[in-house]
Amino acid sequence: MSEALEIIGQEVRSCTKCRLYQGTRNGVPGEGNPRAEILFVGEGPGQQEDRQGRPFVGPAGHLLTEMLGRAGLQREDVFITNIVKHRPPGNRDPMPDEIEACSEYLERQVAAIKPILIVTLGRHSMMQFFGPDARITRVHGSVRPWRNILAYACFHPAAALHQPKYREMLEADFDGLPRALEQARRQAAQQAGAASDGPGETTANDGGDDAGPPSQMSMF
Numbered sequence: 001m002s003e004a005l006e007i008i009g010q011e012v013r014s015c016t017k018c019r020l021y022q023g024t025r026n027g028v029p030g031e032g033n034p035r036a037e038i039l040f041v042g043e044g045p046g047q048q049e050d051r052q053g054r055p056f057v058g059p060a061g062h063l064l065t066e067m068l069g070r071a072g073l074q075r076e077d078v079f080i081t082n083i084v085k086h087r088p089p090g091n092r093d094p095m096p097d098e099i100e101a102c103s104e105y106l107e108r109q110v111a112a113i114k115p116i117l118i119v120t121l122g123r124h125s126m127m128q129f130f131g132p133d134a135r136i137t138r139v140h141g142s143v144r145p146w147r148n149i150l151a152y153a154c155f156h157p158a159a160a161l162h163q164p165k166y167r168e169m170l171e172a173d174f175d176g177l178p179r180a181l182e183q184a185r186r187q188a189a190q191q192a193g194a195a196s197d198g199p200g201e202t203t204a205n206d207g208g209d210d211a212g213p214p215s216q217m218s219m220f
């Protein structure tokens with residue numbers, strides 16, 4: 001864990017910025033590879049996560065680990081966190097003011113990890129990166145530019161646990177993840193190339209397959 005992530009973790013564990021800490025056992029800052037290419041962002045800790053202080057360690061977490069395997073990934077490869085870091089009572093949806101209060105931690109985690117791809121798990125996480133009007137049923141399995149990186153929307157594993165019809169869609173989302181990662185890697189490489197070329201110069205890739213405007217970056 002990098003020093004910056006350690007500090008964020010300590011602050012999260014003693015955070016009282018919103019009501020959510022009340023009645024919880026542990027803040028759940030997140031865990032994983034501090035230099036991960038992919039940052040997974042879920043909704044909020046559940047009962048098991050609150051008990052253990054770790055993200056996605058309950059039933060939804062086991063399914064997430066399985067889905068990561070489908071995409072050729074292990075938990076240690078990625079960083080996993082949530083938009084709110086304390087468990088909402090009874091696993092209710094996080095409220096807008098709670099998401100807002102917690103957003104500083106996610107911002108600082110993004111700045112420390114510098115992922116090239118953010119994978120959203122669930123509707124509330126998706127809306128942070130795809131915008132408040134985006135619909136999960138429409139955007140899941142697709143990427144969109146977010147700042148200078150990409151965001152990729154997935155259904156939440158818990159949805160597949162509660163309603164079997166979502167299982168296939170969740171699997172399809174994770175089957176599409178390697179392709180989203182390749183796209184993110186190409187974009188990162190292009191940006192690194194453009195930065196080292198300096199202002200005013202062009203590269204052989206300019207105008208190539210992946211050089212379209214952001215509106216053309218949807219995967220499917």
Ligand code: URA
Nearest residue numbers: 042043044045055056
């Ligand atoms: N669901 C989430 O969104 N996050 C967790 O950490 C666990 C379950």
